[in-house]
Amino acid sequence: MKYPVELVVFDIAGTTVKDNGEIVVAFHDAMKEYGYSIPIGTIGLLMGYKKPEAIRMMLDEYEPDTAKVTPEFVDAIHERFLELMIEYYSTTNDLSPLPHVEEVFKYLKDKSIKVGLDTGFSRDITDVIIDRLGWVRDGKIDYVESSDEVPAGRPQPYMIQRMMAEAGIEDSSKVIKLGDTEVDVNEGKNAGCLFSIAVTTGAFTKEQLELYEPSFIIDELKELINILEN
The missing domain is CATH 3.40.50.1000 (HAD superfamily/HAD-like)
Structure with a gap:
């Protein structure tokens, strides 16, 4: 060698x-449950980042009220993302x-x-x-x-x-x-x-x-x- x-x-x-895009979908769905409709293409560019950091980056762009973007709010969205991803990876036949x-x-x-x-x-x-x-x-x-x-x-x-x-x-x-x-x-x-x-x-x-x-x-x-x- x-x-x-x-x-x-x-x-x-x-x-x-x-x-197969399930991570982007989980991000999209978690953000939408909290009132944010983030384009799939935008989410795709954040792949690879630490997930709470990716959520904060999306909120920085799509939430005009900066006071709302607290660590607790980021954590809440992240927890929902975790639930969706763990459910997917625990049950999918496509892993x-x-x-x-x-x-x-x-x-x-x-x-x-x-x-x-x-x-x-x-x-x-x-x-x-x-x-x-x-x-x-x-x-x-x-x-x-x-x-x-x-x-x-x-x-x-x-x-x-x-x-x-x-x-x-x-x-x-x-x-x-x-x-x-x-x-x-x-x-x-x-x-x-x-x-x-x-x-x-x-x-x-x-x-x-x-x-x-x-x-x-x-x-x-x-x-x-x-x-x-x-």
């Missing part, structure tokens, strides 16, 4: 787990890895490279997804970090740094980050990763991702193997 990589960190929804994801995980593990996941979800949603997929139980991944477990979510580097600490890795140039959104790309850059790779399987198109200058833009995760080998 060409690069001395010790850890690869993947996003979850839209990168390793199929996303599945994206193509070649587990093949890539196996390749990395066979090369003694640690596999991590990080996400803008809070831990309660993350646990439902990971438990149903069995990725920790079956030893397919090593670390999982959620945005509510660190001081700030993406694009801040804290989730990657926390995984590095757990893995005993001090040099961020031995880490690669992959994700499908603007904040994934910038998280990898802010962490000083060797590569911050964007994938077109999720919320952003290739043209949108190009604006954030990722190291590479790929259309499916198995292209990571070619990057590492060649």
Whole structure:
């Protein structure tokens, strides 16, 4: 292998787990219940952010009375979003890895490279997804970090740094980050990763991702193997 990589960190929804737009729909429905009709396209651009932060960003744009935008109000909308997402991920028959994801995980593990996941979800949603997929139980991944477990979510580097600490890795140039959104790309850059790779399987198109200058833009995760080998 060409690069001395010790850890690869993947996003979850839209990168390793199929996303059919249910996150955007849950945001839309939760916001609508509180009186805000947010265009789907606007919500899509906020994918990847810590979810309460995304809600606050929507309120900053659509709520003219700034006094109404309190932490308690944001929390109430977030709680409704959580209920909708946990119900979805707990019951759907459509929860599945994206193509070649587990093949890539196996390749990395066979090369003694640690596999991590990080996400803008809070831990309660993350646990439902990971438990149903069995990725920790079956030893397919090593670390999982959620945005509510660190001081700030993406694009801040804290989730990657926390995984590095757990893995005993001090040099961020031995880490690669992959994700499908603007904040994934910038998280990898802010962490000083060797590569911050964007994938077109999720919320952003290739043209949108190009604006954030990722190291590479790929259309499916198995292209990571070619990057590492060649």
